[in-house]
Amino acid sequence: MKKLLDDPAEAVVDSLGGFGLAHADLVTVHLDPVHVTRASGPVPGKVGVVSGGGAGHEPLHAGFVGDGMLDAAVPGAVFTSPTPDQILPAIQASDSGAGVLTIVKNYTGDVLNFETAVELAQAEGLQVASVLVNDDVAVEDSLYTAGRRGVAGTVAVEKIAGAAAARGDSLDDVAAVAERVVRGVRSMGVALTACTVPHVGRPSFDLGEDEIEIGIGIHGEPGRHRIPMGPASDITRRLVDPVADDLALEPGERVLLLVNGMGGTPLSELYVVYGRARELLEERAVTVSRSLVGNYVTSLEMQGASVTVLRLDDELETLWDAPVHTAALHW
Amino acid sequence: MKKLLDDPAEAVVDSLGGFGLAHADLVTVHLDPVHVTRASGPVPGKVGVVSGGGAGHEPLHAGFVGDGMLDAAVPGAVFTSPTPDQILPAIQASDSGAGVLTIVKNYTGDVLNFETAVELAQAEGLQVASVLVNDDVAVEDSLYTAGRRGVAGTVAVEKIAGAAAARGDSLDDVAAVAERVVRGVRSMGVALTACTVPHVGRPSFDLGEDEIEIGIGIHGEPGRHRIPMGPASDITRRLVDPVADDLALEPGERVLLLVNGMGGTPLSELYVVYGRARELLEERAVTVSRSLVGNYVTSLEMQGASVTVLRLDDELETLWDAPVHTAALHW
Numbered sequence: 001m002k003k004l005l006d007d008p009a010e011a012v013v014d015s016l017g018g019f020g021l022a023h024a025d026l027v028t029v030h031l032d033p034v035h036v037t038r039a040s041g042p043v044p045g046k047v048g049v050v051s052g053g054g055a056g057h058e059p060l061h062a063g064f065v066g067d068g069m070l071d072a073a074v075p076g077a078v079f080t081s082p083t084p085d086q087i088l089p090a091i092q093a094s095d096s097g098a099g100v101l102t103i104v105k106n107y108t109g110d111v112l113n114f115e116t117a118v119e120l121a122q123a124e125g126l127q128v129a130s131v132l133v134n135d136d137v138a139v140e141d142s143l144y145t146a147g148r149r150g151v152a153g154t155v156a157v158e159k160i161a162g163a164a165a166a167r168g169d170s171l172d173d174v175a176a177v178a179e180r181v182v183r184g185v186r187s188m189g190v191a192l193t194a195c196t197v198p199h200v201g202r203p204s205f206d207l208g209e210d211e212i213e214i215g216i217g218i219h220g221e222p223g224r225h226r227i228p229m230g231p232a233s234d235i236t237r238r239l240v241d242p243v244a245d246d247l248a249l250e251p252g253e254r255v256l257l258l259v260n261g262m263g264g265t266p267l268s269e270l271y272v273v274y275g276r277a278r279e280l281l282e283e284r285a286v287t288v289s290r291s292l293v294g295n296y297v298t299s300l301e302m303q304g305a306s307v308t309v310l311r312l313d314d315e316l317e318t319l320w321d322a323p324v325h326t327a328a329l330h331w
Numbered sequence: 332m333k334k335l336l337d338d339p340a341e342a343v344v345d346s347l348g349g350f351g352l353a354h355a356d357l358v359t360v361h362l363d364p365v366h367v368t369r370a371s372g373p374v375p376g377k378v379g380v381v382s383g384g385g386a387g388h389e390p391l392h393a394g395f396v397g398d399g400m401l402d403a404a405v406p407g408a409v410f411t412s413p414t415p416d417q418i419l420p421a422i423q424a425s426d427s428g429a430g431v432l433t434i435v436k437n438y439t440g441d442v443l444n445f446e447t448a449v450e451l452a453q454a455e456g457l458q459v460a461s462v463l464v465n466d467d468v469a470v471e472d473s474l475y476t477a478g479r480r481g482v483a484g485t486v487a488v489e490k491i492a493g494a495a496a497a498r499g500d501s502l503d504d505v506a507a508v509a510e511r512v513v514r515g516v517r518s519m520g521v522a523l524t525a526c527t528v529p530h531v532g533r534p535s536f537d538l539g540e541d542e543i544e545i546g547i548g549i550h551g552e553p554g555r556h557r558i559p560m561g562p563a564s565d566i567t568r569r570l571v572d573p574v575a576d577d578l579a580l581e582p583g584e585r586v587l588l589l590v591n592g593m594g595g596t597p598l599s600e601l602y603v604v605y606g607r608a609r610e611l612l613e614e615r616a617v618t619v620s621r622s623l624v625g626n627y628v629t630s631l632e633m634q635g636a637s638v639t640v641l642r643l644d645d646e647l648e649t650l651w652d653a654p655v656h657t658a659a660l661h662w
Contacts, residue, residue, distance in 0.1 A: 002523040002543065004600035004636060006562045014563075015599040018606030022622040058598040192333040212333065231337045232345075264595040266631050267389040268346040269335035275349030291353040295626070300597045303632060305335060330661050 001201045003301075008198035012055045012075055019062060023327045026066040033086040036062040037072045037093045047165040047174045048072070048094025051103040051158055052087060053110050054079040056197065057218060060154065060297045063328030069162035070326070071100075078197050078300070079219045081109030087117035091128060099127030099171035101178060103157055105150025106134040129175040133157050135187045135308065137246045138215030138223045151218050152260040152297040152308045153185035156320070159329065163322035177319065181310065186243045189223070189306030190235055191216035193264065195299050214238050218262075218299045232269070236276035239307040244284060247311060251285035256292070256320060258308035263298035265305055270294065277307050290320055296328065332532045334632075339529035343386040343406055350393060354658045357397040364417040367393040368403045368424045378496040378505045379403070379425025382434040382489055383418060384441050385410040387528065388549060391485065391628045394659030400493035401657070402431075409528050409631070410550045412440030418448035422459060430458030430502035432509060434488055436481025437465040460506040464488050466518045466639065468577045469546030469554045482549050483591040483628040483639045484516035487651070490660065494653035508650065512641065517574040520554070520637030521566055522547035524595065526630050545569050549593075549630045563600070567607035570638040575615060578642060582616035587623070587651060589639035594629035596636055601625065608638050621651055627659065 005011050013031060020029030020036075028039050035052075042048055051061045052074025061073035071094035076082035091100050100121070104114045111132065118128045135153030142149050161178040169177070191213045194203035204220035207213060212235070215223025227238075249255070259274040261267070274293045281288055289312055297306070310316070324331055336342050344362060351360030351367075359370050366383075373379055382392045383405025392404035402425035407413035422431050431452070435445045442463065449459045466484030473480050492509040500508070522544045525534035535551035538544060543566070546554025558569075580586070590605040592598070605624045612619055620643060628637070641647070655662055 002541070002560045002634065004523070004563045004566065004596060004604050006564050006603070011599065011603070014606060015602045018602035018604070018609070018624070021609055021619075022602065022605050022624050055599065056597075058602075063598075192335070210333070229333050232335045233337050235335065263597050264632055264634075265335060266387075266594050266629060267394075267626065268342065268386065268631075271346040271349035271353065271389075272337070272342070273335050273349070274353050275345060278349070278352055288352075293349070293353050295598065298597060300599075301595055301634065303333065303595070325662075331656075 001196050003198055005198055011198045012077060026327060027062065033089065035072060035074045035086050035090040036065050037090065038065055042071060042094055042096035044096050045098055046096060047098045047169065047171050048096065048100035049103065049162050049165050050090050050094050050100055052082045052090065053105050054081060056300050057297050059328035064158050064326045066326035068166045068322055068324035069158055069329065078199065081107065081113050084113050084116040084120065087114055088120050091117060091121045091126065095126050099129065101161055101171060101174050102128060102130045103154065103161060103178065104130060104132050105154055106132050106147055107144045107149065108146060109144065127171055129171055131157065131175060131178040131182060133182055135185045136217065137186050137242050138188050142217055143221040144219065149217050151187045151189065152258055152306050153187050155258065155296050156185050156256060156310045157181045159324060160316060160319040163319035166322065181316065184311035185308060186246050187306050187308040188239045188243050189216050189262065190214050190239060190304050191262065192303040194220055195302035216304060218297060220299065232272050233276050236273050237280060240277050240280040243307055243309050244281065247309060249284055249286050254287040254289040254312050255281065256290040256310040256312055257281065257288045258292045260297055260306045260308060261295040262302040262304035263295055264301040264303040267294065270305055273305050290317060332527050334529055336529055342529045343408055357658060358393065364420065366403060366405045366417050366421040367396050368421065369396055373402060373425055373427035375427050376429055377427060378429045378500065378502050379427065379431035380434065380493050380496050381421050381425050381431055383413045383421065384436050385412060387631050388628050390659035395489050395657045397657035399497045399653055399655035400489055400660065409530065412438065412444050415444050415447040415451065418445055419451050422448060422452045422457065426457050430460065432492060432502060432505050433459060433461045434485065434492060434509065435461060435463050436485055437463050437478055438475045438480065439477060440475065458502055460502055462488065462506060462509040462513060464513055466516045467548065468517050468573050469519050473548055474552040475550065480548050482518045482520065483589055483637050484518050486589065486627050487516050487587060487641045488512045490655060491647060491650040494650035497653065515642035516639060517577050518637050518639040519570045519574050520547050520593065521545050521570060521635050522593065523634040525551055526633035547635060549628060551630065563603050564607050567604050568611060571608050571611040574638055574640050575612065578640060580615055580617050585618040585620040585643050586612065587621040587641040587643055588612065588619045589623045591628050591637045591639060592626040593633040593635040594626055595632040595634040598625065601636055604636050621648060
């Protein structure tokens with residue numbers, strides 16, 4: 001295993017240390033228990049927005065803490081849910097009296113631990129609502145999941161809920177728009193290589209020299225099938241078709257197209273996939289009116305990509321376009 | 332070779348196609364000959380800023396075309412210089428009458444081809460100045476270079492020259508501040524793995540299972556030495572010390588610290604390196620007053636990182652902080 005780390009067991013804390021120093025204007029990194037909050041504290045009158053999950057998917061979630069997106073992020077160990085005692089202070093620190101929305105990817109550990117933390121916060125009198133992200137169309141149940149997994153669609157949920165909170169929406173309204181994004185977003189990914197969890201030290205799965213896995217999960221969970229490596233056009237079609245079919249996209253609709261890198265794939269290849277995915281959507285007479293291409297929800301150094309499509313309307317476009325200032329998204 | 336490409340020979344054009352569609356608000360991609368210009372055309376009265384070089388280092392350079400940075404970028408084939416007939420129209424398209432600065436990384440092919448294009452532009456009556464970036468302290472001459480190679484310090488040169496042009500500086504003044512950045516910036520990199528040029532189809536060099544190369548070039552050119560894989564702290568010291576020594580940093584100085592990923596290394600590891608590099612600079616009583624961490628000057632899917640340090644002063648900080656709106660940098 002060759003990784004730019006000191007003690008693999010301290011990978012998350014060491015990385016967060018550097019992250020906190022590099023972005024001290026945006027975030028404060030707390031180590032006991034581990035969580036990340038906005039440097040400027042909660043905004044009076046604004047609904048707090050909190051997310052979290054296992055580390056190893058950077059920049060998710062801590063890279064999205066800042067103006068117009070998250071108020072706090074809670075990273076667990078690599079590919080491991082954060083614990084309720086980490087999540088609770090993140091919720092508390094994000095509450096300015098207007099309540100807090102938690103955004104949770106649908107993995108059993110995350111769901112249980114966020115539920116526990118939310119109950120503890122509610123017992124203290126905080127208003128907390130939750131939304132579950134389950135955008136991965138690849139499989140119905142998975143290694144760590146009952147129901148569909150939450151993957152790169154989470155970026156859209158966090159951006160849009162964050163924008164709704166920033167414009168002053170109530171907790172009910174922020175939760176409602178987040179739910180609307182969840183209903184309208186779907187993703188599917190492909191792995192060209194496996195990744196290695198630092199404290200494990202060996203690849204999470206084996207993939208042949210010329211083999212790829214369609215429908216891979218962001219922790220290397222099995223997808224739909226393994227096929228021989230082929231051209232980007234063919235691979236992209238195997239991602240776009242299930243996503244567009246599952247969304248039941250109709251001619252004339254407009255969408256956000258997010259091509260997300262798994263961490264180890266060059267940006268240049270992501271743009272090839274983006275171009276192909278856009279052609280496929282246009283063949284369906286679907287308009288790509290918003291785009292995002294880059295490494296946003298990764299699986300350590302895995303080579304591969306995912307395609308995410310979000311059905312848009314005027315309100316969602318406005319919220320997507322609203323200003324955001326975080327380490328990983330800024331406009 | 333597993334890459335998300337169709338025809339490897341068309342990798343650059345296919346990728347630029349997707350890039351142009353994803354960022355149509357910012358850039359126009361021209362295919363005959365290949366170059367990228369600002370979508371909005373040259374800004375009246377503003378000095379144009381143009382850069383280019385072999386592809387495979389994305390987001391460099393096309394990802395830096397937009398407000399406050401480059402007016403045009405000229406990508407060659409992967410790891411291959413663009414030709415004068417590509418560079419000339421990029422210079423012409425960037426001229427609004429105030430002249431054009433070309434920013435060239437110090438590789439023999441880039442230097443010759445930019446020189447030829449600049450002479451052709453000057454023969455047409457355009458005012459063109461050039462600056463050569465040679466920030467890599469690893470070796471004095473290299474495979475494709477007489478003198479030091481130009482690497483991630485290029486981002487600082489392009490950002491600061493772009494900001495000077497945007498505020499209305501004359502060609503002489505933009506060139507002078509770019510030269511000042513070149514004099515004050517140094518870099519050094521490490522490779523954990525090799526990368527594979529698409530049309531070659533096999534790794535550019537061999538690196539053992541537990542071996543890394545200190546001082547690697549961004550095309551896999553040999554560095555200073557190969558050593559066994561070690562902890563991030565040790566590796567970072569082997570990058571920071573030569574950079575800081577070569578700059579002759581004095582206690583009390585302030586710097587920009589850029590930790591750049593080579594493409595295949597997780598962001599989380601780059602933040603570990605950032606944290607260690609910052610500690611090492613602080614041990615020298617040097618203040619890190621500006622930071623950038625991410626994949627900016629890459630070598631396809633190579634795993635590894637580089638450390639870049641730029642000596643700052645009030646003016647350079649102001650120009651670094653000035654607004655920028657490009658695909659890859661936005662604030």
